Amino acid sequence: MHGRRRHEESSFEVVVHAPYAEAARLFGPEGERAWAGEDWDPRFVHPQPGRDAQGAVFTIQNGRFEAVWVIARHDVEARHFQYVYMIAGVMVCTIDVEFVLVDEGTTKVHVTYARTALSPEGDGHVATMAEGDRKAGAEWQAAIDGYLTGRN
Numbered sequence: 604m605h606g607r608r609r610h611e612e613s614s615f616e617v618v619v620h621a622p623y624a625e626a627a628r629l630f631g632p633e634g635e636r637a638w639a640g641e642d643w644d645p646r647f648v649h650p651q652p653g654r655d656a657q658g659a660v661f662t663i664q665n666g667r668f669e670a671v672w673v674i675a676r677h678d679v680e681a682r683h684f685q686y687v688y689m690i691a692g693v694m695v696c697t698i699d700v701e702f703v704l705v706d707e708g709t710t711k712v713h714v715t716y717a718r719t720a721l722s723p724e725g726d727g728h729v730a731t732m733a734e735g736d737r738k739a740g741a742e743w744q745a746a747i748d749g750y751l752t753g754r755n
Contacts, residue, residue, distance in 0.1 A: 611733035615740030626710035631655025
């Protein structure tokens with residue numbers, strides 16, 4: 604019996620000042636490298652070579668933890684991506700990314716994190732990560748704006 608574990612959900616939006624086709628690329632594991640900082644270093648297990656595609660599996664080193672990620676949904680036409688990642692014995696997380704076309708050059712991105720602890724250690728990890736999620740919208744907005752401004 605595992606007992607009740609911590610579960611946290613949070614959402615935020617960012618506005619990408621770019622057409623949808625360009626904005627969508629920024630929210631895949633490869634495209635995110637452009638703005639997410641040096642800690643974001645996906646290492647693809649499948650496919651090889653790595654690419655942003657439904658069913659892709661990659662790992663991310665997160666401090667002392669290795670997270671195993673799966674692109675559960677990569678539906679460009681439906682404007683909906685979903686990621687699932689797990690840190691064994693600690694936490695499972697789903698990240699839902701939905702895109703709304705504002706106009707030809709602007710895309711709104713709605714991001715929802717759902718984190719569930721798998722252990723007492725995971726309870727603390729989920730609490731800490733959820734606190735970070737609540738600040739992530741502003742951080743992502745600044746990083747994406749900086750990237751888009753810098754490449755012009």
